[in-house]
Each structure stands twice: as C-alpha cells, then as structure tokens.
Amino acid sequence: MKYISTRGQAPALSFEEVLLTGMASDGGLYVPESLPTFSADEMREMAALDYPALARRIIEPFVADSIPADDLKTLIDDTYAEFRHTAVAPMVQIGANQWVLELFHGPTLAFKDFALQLLGRLLDYVLERRHQKVVIMGATSGDTGSAAIEGCKRCNNIDIFILHPHQRVSEVQRRQMTTVVGDNIHNLAVQGNFDDCQAMVKASFADKSFLPADRSLVAVNSINWARIMAQIVYYFYAGLALGAPARPVAFSVPTGNFGDIFAGYLARNMGLPVERLIIATNSNDVLHRVMTTSTYGRQPLEHTLSPSMDITVSSNFERLLFDLYDRDGAAIADLMQRFDAGDISFSEAAMTRAASLFSSHRVSDEETCAQIAATWQQCEYLLDPHSAIGVNAALNAGLAPEVPVITLATAHPAKFPDAVAKAGVVESPNLPLHLKDLFERRERCEVLPNTLADVQAFMARNLSA
Numbered sequence: 001m002k003y004i005s006t007r008g009q010a011p012a013l014s015f016e017e018v019l020l021t022g023m024a025s026d027g028g029l030y031v032p033e034s035l036p037t038f039s040a041d042e043m044r045e046m047a048a049l050d051y052p053a054l055a056r057r058i059i060e061p062f063v064a065d066s067i068p069a070d071d072l073k074t075l076i077d078d079t080y081a082e083f084r085h086t087a088v089a090p091m092v093q094i095g096a097n098q099w100v101l102e103l104f105h106g107p108t109l110a111f112k113d114f115a116l117q118l119l120g121r122l123l124d125y126v127l128e129r130r131h132q133k134v135v136i137m138g139a140t141s142g143d144t145g146s147a148a149i150e151g152c153k154r155c156n157n158i159d160i161f162i163l164h165p166h167q168r169v170s171e172v173q174r175r176q177m178t179t180v181v182g183d184n185i186h187n188l189a190v191q192g193n194f195d196d197c198q199a200m201v202k203a204s205f206a207d208k209s210f211l212p213a214d215r216s217l218v219a220v221n222s223i224n225w226a227r228i229m230a231q232i233v234y235y236f237y238a239g240l241a242l243g244a245p246a247r248p249v250a251f252s253v254p255t256g257n258f259g260d261i262f263a264g265y266l267a268r269n270m271g272l273p274v275e276r277l278i279i280a281t282n283s284n285d286v287l288h289r290v291m292t293t294s295t296y297g298r299q300p301l302e303h304t305l306s307p308s309m310d311i312t313v314s315s316n317f318e319r320l321l322f323d324l325y326d327r328d329g330a331a332i333a334d335l336m337q338r339f340d341a342g343d344i345s346f347s348e349a350a351m352t353r354a355a356s357l358f359s360s361h362r363v364s365d366e367e368t369c370a371q372i373a374a375t376w377q378q379c380e381y382l383l384d385p386h387s388a389i390g391v392n393a394a395l396n397a398g399l400a401p402e403v404p405v406i407t408l409a410t411a412h413p414a415k416f417p418d419a420v421a422k423a424g425v426v427e428s429p430n431l432p433l434h435l436k437d438l439f440e441r442r443e444r445c446e447v448l449p450n451t452l453a454d455v456q457a458f459m460a461r462n463l464s465a
C-alpha cells in the first residue's frame with residue numbers, strides 16, 4: 001500500500017514512512033493510494049469477530065508492507081486489552097433506533113485512545129527496529145494530548161511536546177496531561193487558542209530547522225494517517241453489530257478537525273453501507289457553514305462548553321476535498337493556498353457529491369445543556385457535552401425511522417463536570433478508579449507566550465541527549 005499527498009507533489013510513502021511523519025513535504029496530507037474493500041460475504045463473517053480481531057482484519061491491508069501479521073496482532077491485542085470494557089466499544093440504546101457508541105473506555109477516557117494507544121505502540125515498534133529517536137509535537141484542545149502522552153510514555157526513543165491552549169481545557173483534561181511523570185514528556189500551555197497551537201505544529205513540519213538534523217518530527221494529531229486508520233475500525237464494529245451489511249446505518253459524529261468523521265467516510269468507501277454521516281458541530285461551525293453555504297472560511301474561535309471541538313481550521317477536511325475534486329492534487333493545492341488568504345467556495349459538483357452522504361447540524365451551548373438534561377431525564381444516561389452535540393444532531397437529522405443512527409460518544413462525562421453541572425443534572429460523574437487520585441498528583445507544565453519562536457526554542461532546549 002502506498003500513500004500519496006492530497007497536494008500531489010510530495011513523494012509517495014510506505015506505511016512506515018507515513019507513520020513517522022506528519023504533513024507531506026508539499027503541505028498536503030497523506031491518504032492511501034487506493035482502499036481495501038470488503039464484500040457483503042466478508043462483512044457477514046467479520047460481524048462475528050471481537051474488537052481486536054476486527055481491528056486486525058481492517059488494519060492489516062494498510063500496514064502489510066511494514067508490519068508482519070504476527071507482530072501486528074500483538075500490538076493490537078495489547079492496545080485493546082488495556083480498555084476497561086470487554087467489548088472495547090460498547091453500544092447503548094437511548095431511544096427508538098438511536099444508539100450511542102461509547103468510545104471512552106480507554107485509559108484517557110476519550111475516543112482518541114483507539115488510535116493513540118496503538119500509535120504509541122506502532123512508533124515504539126518501528127523506532128526500536130530502526131534504532132532511531134524522534135521528536136513528537138502535537139496540539140491539543142484537551143483529549144489528543146493526554147491520549148498521546150499515555151500512548152508514548154513507555155517509548156524510549158521519543159521526546160514528546162504537547163501544546164494546549166492555556167486555561168482553555170477542562171481541569172481533568174489538563175491534569176491528565178500534566179501529571180504524567182517522565183523527563184521526555186513536556187506540556188506547553190500556550191497563551192493562545194487551539195488554532196494557534198495547531199498552526200505552530202503545521203509550521204514546524206514546514207520548517208524543521210529548529211531541530212537537530214538527526215531528529216525527525218512526528219505528528220500525533222490526525223494529520224498523521226495512522227490516527228485515521230485505527231478509527232475506521234469502530235464504524236465497522238458498530239455498523240456490523242446493528243445489522244450491516246443487510247441494513248444500512250447512519251452515524252452522527254461530534255466534529256472538530258474532521259478526523260473522526262473522515263474515518264467513517266472511509267469505512268463507507270470500504271464497503272460498509274452508511275446511509276448518512278452527520279457532521280455535528282458546536283458554535284465553531286465552519287463545517288456546518290460549508291455544508292449550508294458551499295463556502296469555507298476562517299472565523300473567530302468561540303470558547304464553548306465542548307472545548308475539545310473549539311477548532312476553526314479543520315485539518316482533515318482537505319482529505320475529503322481531495323476526493324470531492326477527483327483526487328486532483330493541483331486543484332487542492334490551489335484551493336488551500338487561496339484558503340490561507342481568505343474564504344474559498346466549492347464547485348457545485350463537489351458540494352452535490354458531499355451532500356449525497358454528509359449532512360450537518362450546529363448545536364449551541366444552551367442546546368447542548370438541554371440535550372444532556374433531556375437524555376438524563378429520559379433514560380438516566382449521562383452524556384458528555386461533545387457526545388450531547390452528536391445526539392442532538394442525530395435527533396434533528398430527519399432520517400427515516402428504520403435507519404439506526406449511531407452517535408459517537410467521544411468522551412466520558414467525568415472529563416467535563418462543569419458542563420454536566422450546568423446542564424442541571426444532579427448526578428455528578430465519577431472518574432474511573434485509575435484516575436481517582438488525579439487531583440492529588442503533582443503537575444508539570446510550562447506556560448509559554450503565543451509565538452512559534454518561543455515554542456520552538458523551548459523544544460530545542462529540552463530535547464533529551
């Protein structure tokens with residue numbers, strides 16, 4: 001399997017090379033040259049597999065040139081054995097044909113664990129084999145950071161630097177990052193917002209001269225293809241459990257960087273019958289605006305009760321655009337260059353194609369709180385604010401009643417106790433046992449000005465020998 005850039009100019013890479021990079025050298029993102037597909041017969045057989053076995057079946061074709069099947073099995077089995085639910089991604093019914101796919105049973109209580117606990121193991125495996133040390137740089141609005149740190153904390157060949165917006169992640173999220181002990185783990189609280197942090201990561205990939213020549217820079221954000229790959233699995237897992245391939249299903253996905261929902265789009269292209277993918281946004285609604293106005297533009301970032309989705313530049317949307325524009329790298333390079341300068345509009349053909357699968361819904365903070373309260377009252381099921389946005393969008397999608405709608409529950413409510421309290425839900429969410437003493441653990445974090453020079457200088461100063 002070869003991986004190609006969405007902007008058409010960077011060299012094609014193997015899985016191992018793609019894993020060890022971030023953005024392509026032409027500024028684009030890597031995608032598989034072609035996708036493996038599964039027939040209805042194959043999917044019927046896959047429906048009987050447990051989560052790790054299904055993950056092996058789906059991931060193997062993407063990595064076969066770089067990782068022998070036996071080693072992949074060990075890496076995947078070890079990853080999902082760490083989850084706190086034997087189903088790994090259990091589903092709960094919360095209404096007539098309304099389902100919640102719980103993606104928060106990993107060690108850091110968010111869907112990011114599905115990819116990042118595997119990514120850490122994949123990196124460790126490949127770096128040991130290559131006798132290579134790398135620098136990881138990631139931006140987080142709260143969840144990627146702790147999952148990446150957790151996933152990489154055992155890796156000897158890694159220095160990890162995670163940038164989060166100072167005072168703009170929840171206290172639980174911050175402590176999950178800053179209390180992990182390790183000289184190679186660095187938390188940088190940047191005096192800006194998530195977009196600023198993400199822009200610094202992208203700028204660092206474009207010019208790596210701040211690092212010594214022998215240290216590669218690796219991404220843990222969803223610009224890294226391996227993140228998307230691992231997330232495809234749970235779409236199949238949920239869809240097959242609810243009757244696919246015989247019965248099409250729909251997914252509602254709380255969306256920020258468009259990585260999670262893009263994995264659903266790929267699952268559909270690999271054969272899973274997906275009736276609809278619902279883009280659920282908070283008031284940072286750039287993607288909802290794309291779907292309703294055909295225009296993609298920058299807008300000021302708003303701080304909401306769903307801070308992990310406070311994102312206005314949605315990295316992986318470029319991967320979808322690449323397909324919508326018939327994989328024409330030059331057209332994408334031109335669009336993205338114009339996006340850097342201002343609003344861009346998409347062709348009617350591209351938007352018609354997008355609208356045939358995607359719809360969108362924007363959910364305000366008030367509606368988020370009302371949804372948490374309503375779901376609690378109806379079935380005593382406690383949603384976190386991000387998942388509540390997904391459920392609200394699912395209920396407003398206007399789908400035929402016979403289509404099961406699966407909302408991705410992307411985080412555990414205990415990560416966001418303030419939002420839950422605001423919703424007026426009396427029950428206060430408890431942290432799972434392994435995090436019971438989180439508030440007594442010592443924190444380590446560096447507050448830095450919102451400038452690339454300060455961040456890169458800190459990183460250069462703090463690299464291990």
Ligand SMILES: Cc1ncc(COP(=O)(O)O)c(C=O)c1O
Nearest residue numbers: 143255256257258259260308410
């Ligand atoms: C809890 C939670 N829900 C939803 C999202 C949105 O996911 P994505 O960025 O892949 O669209 C994120 C992070 O971005 C998140 O942390």
Ligand SMILES: N[C@@H](CCOP(=O)(O)O)C(=O)O
Nearest residue numbers: 140141142143144221222308
């Ligand atoms: N919501 C994320 C933001 C980063 O997105 P990613 O999926 O590209 O890593 C977070 O919680 O950090």
